[in-house]
Amino acid sequence: MVLLDRSRSDMEQLATHDVLTGLPNRLLLQRRLDEALKRREQRAYNPELAAREGGPGRTAGPGGIAVFFLDLDRFKHVNDSLGHDIGDRLLKAVATRLRDCIGADDMLGRLGGDEFLVVTEEAFEAVDAAVLAERLLKALEAPLMVEGGHLLHAGASIGVALASDGADDARTLLRQADTALYAAKSAGRAQYRFFSREMSERAENRLSTEANLRQALSIGSFELYFQPKVRAADQALVGAEALVRWKHDGQLVQPGAFMTVAEDSGLITELGSWVLEQAIREATHWTKLLPDFHIAVNVSARQIIAPGFIERVRDCLSRSGVPADRIEIEVTESVMVDSARSLEVLWRLKRLGVRIAVDDFGTGFSSLSYLRQMPIDTLKIDRTFVQDLPRDSAIAAMILTLGARLGLEVVAEGVEREEQLAWLVAEGCPVVQGFFIAEPMPARQLEARFLHPLLMAREDEREGRSA
Numbered sequence: 014m015v016l017l018d019r020s021r022s023d024m025e026q027l028a029t030h031d032v033l034t035g036l037p038n039r040l041l042l043q044r045r046l047d048e049a050l051k052r053r054e055q056r057a058y059n060p061e062l063a064a065r066e067g068g069p070g071r072t073a074g075p076g077g078i079a080v081f082f083l084d085l086d087r088f089k090h091v092n093d094s095l096g097h098d099i100g101d102r103l104l105k106a107v108a109t110r111l112r113d114c115i116g117a118d119d120m121l122g123r124l125g126g127d128e129f130l131v132v133t134e135e136a137f138e139a140v141d142a143a144v145l146a147e148r149l150l151k152a153l154e155a156p157l158m159v160e161g162g163h164l165l166h167a168g169a170s171i172g173v174a175l176a177s178d179g180a181d182d183a184r185t186l187l188r189q190a191d192t193a194l195y196a197a198k199s200a201g202r203a204q205y206r207f208f209s210r211e212m213s214e215r216a217e218n219r220l221s222t223e224a225n226l227r228q229a230l231s232i233g234s235f236e237l238y239f240q241p242k243v244r245a246a247d248q249a250l251v252g253a254e255a256l257v258r259w260k261h262d263g264q265l266v267q268p269g270a271f272m273t274v275a276e277d278s279g280l281i282t283e284l285g286s287w288v289l290e291q292a293i294r295e296a297t298h299w300t301k302l303l304p305d306f307h308i309a310v311n312v313s314a315r316q317i318i319a320p321g322f323i324e325r326v327r328d329c330l331s332r333s334g335v336p337a338d339r340i341e342i343e344v345t346e347s348v349m350v351d352s353a354r355s356l357e358v359l360w361r362l363k364r365l366g367v368r369i370a371v372d373d374f375g376t377g378f379s380s381l382s383y384l385r386q387m388p389i390d391t392l393k394i395d396r397t398f399v400q401d402l403p404r405d406s407a408i409a410a411m412i413l414t415l416g417a418r419l420g421l422e423v424v425a426e427g428v429e430r431e432e433q434l435a436w437l438v439a440e441g442c443p444v445v446q447g448f449f450i451a452e453p454m455p456a457r458q459l460e461a462r463f464l465h466p467l468l469m470a471r472e473d474e475r476e477g478r479s480a
């Protein structure tokens with residue numbers, strides 16, 4: 014009988030605690046949080062009880078309970094580089110550190126992975142929760158000595174949710190804290206964020222956009238637009254940049270509204286493959302008609318390291334027969350310095366003969382050393398440096414000089430006014446792109462407005478010469 018009791022309590026312990034740290038798990042935390050919420054509600058309706066417990070105002074006011082959702086910023090890195098064993102020891106050390114910095118009545122638990130939860134019933138006002146969040150952050154910023162002598166920096170981000178007057182339950186609070194955690198991470202880590210209504214709207218919006226994008230991919234509701242790139246001196250067509258559009262609810266949605274969701278959800282890989290194929294398919298004809306025409310395709314960081322990317326590029330090239338050097342892949346500076354993997358992919362692309370452009374040049378990264386190490390063909394002057402030409406021209410001039418010295422092609426993006434173009438022509442910028450020349454447009458329109466007139470002009474020229 015004793016044995017039976019013992020094994021029952023062992024089972025209970027197993028079901029409600031995390032084996033590694035011995036801390037309460039999600040199940041138990043949720044149960045205890047629900048109990049705390051119930052107590053709080055009873056006190057709110059029973060001032061006598063409130064007074065007995067700690068004086069009026071102490072417990073009857075709103076916001077007594079705060080939930081902190083913590084996630085370590087560098088756990089994956091530790092796990093990947095030092096192994097799971099060290100990873101486990103780090104988690105234990107974190108658990109101890111957290112225990113030491115919270116109050117005796119506060120709850121601490123591990124939700125799984127590198128996620129921890131702290132609950133306090135003593136956050137009478139938001140500022141109390143903020144103070145505790147600061148303390149938790151600071152505690153995890155300091156290096157941790159784990160068994161075996163490793164000194165590790167865990168670092169954490171925290172999402173905070175406060176129990177408000179409404180009908181709160183543990184699950185809702187946990188979800189809110191999780192949403193706030195996401196916001197803290199997106200804001201650059203090592204910080205805390207309070208949950209807010211807009212945050213949950215944004216989160217819902219993100220989810221529904223993701224679902225809509227998924228559906229759009231399966232039924233094919235994307236379209237490619239092309240923005241001409243022209244030689245600055247005479248505005249002859251030399252190429253086009255493919256820019257994706259989403260046909261949604263009878264409107265054409267710009268990438269700014271869905272690209273982040275496509276990237277975060279991983280849908281960018283599938284979308285990017287479609288863009289690449291479609292762009293090359295459209296451009297096959299153009300590259301045949303114009304010997305100097307190239308097609309530029311934007312590729313995001315996540316896409317470039319996805320398995321099979323190189324193979325896909327190679328497939329598209331061999332199927333279309335377009336020479337590799339007529340394709341230009343546009344990547345942002347961050348991709349250049351991102352990881353060994355993306356560098357390897359860029360070099361392999363280069364070996365295929367594909368051209369590589371640095372998009373939004375000058376906005377992403379403060380070191381220029383990668384320019385010497387990377388297989389780059391083109392710099393695209395970001396439109397923020399073109400915007401104030403000719404008045405404010407220092408950076409555009411510097412990029413033109415840099416490009417000339419390094420033997421790179423330079424394209425000025427976002428040319429909107431005549432005086433900008435005039436400055437660029439005078440300074441010898443070879444290629445320009447922007448609303449002043451033309452906005453992005455469907456393929457047939459590009460042919461009618463840019464390709465056919467150019468072909469006709471060349472034809473006339475030839476006839477003129479032979480006559």
Ligand code: C2E
Pocket residue numbers: 240255256257267268269272285288311312313343372373396426427428429446447448449453
């Ligand atoms: P980007 O590659 O720098 O593309 C240039 C953006 O500037 C385009 O916006 C274009 O419409 C806009 N633009 C062009 N000329 C002007 C101008 O004179 N003035 C102003 N104000 N804007 C101009 P869009 O099409 O909304 O694309 C935004 C960004 O989305 C692109 O920036 C690119 O980073 C990303 N993107 C677009 N299509 C794709 C794609 O197929 N794959 C990936 N991975 N990213 C894409």
Ligand code: MG
Pocket residue numbers: 254311343372
């Ligand atoms: Mg681009």
Ligand code: MG
Pocket residue numbers: 372373393395426
């Ligand atoms: Mg750009």
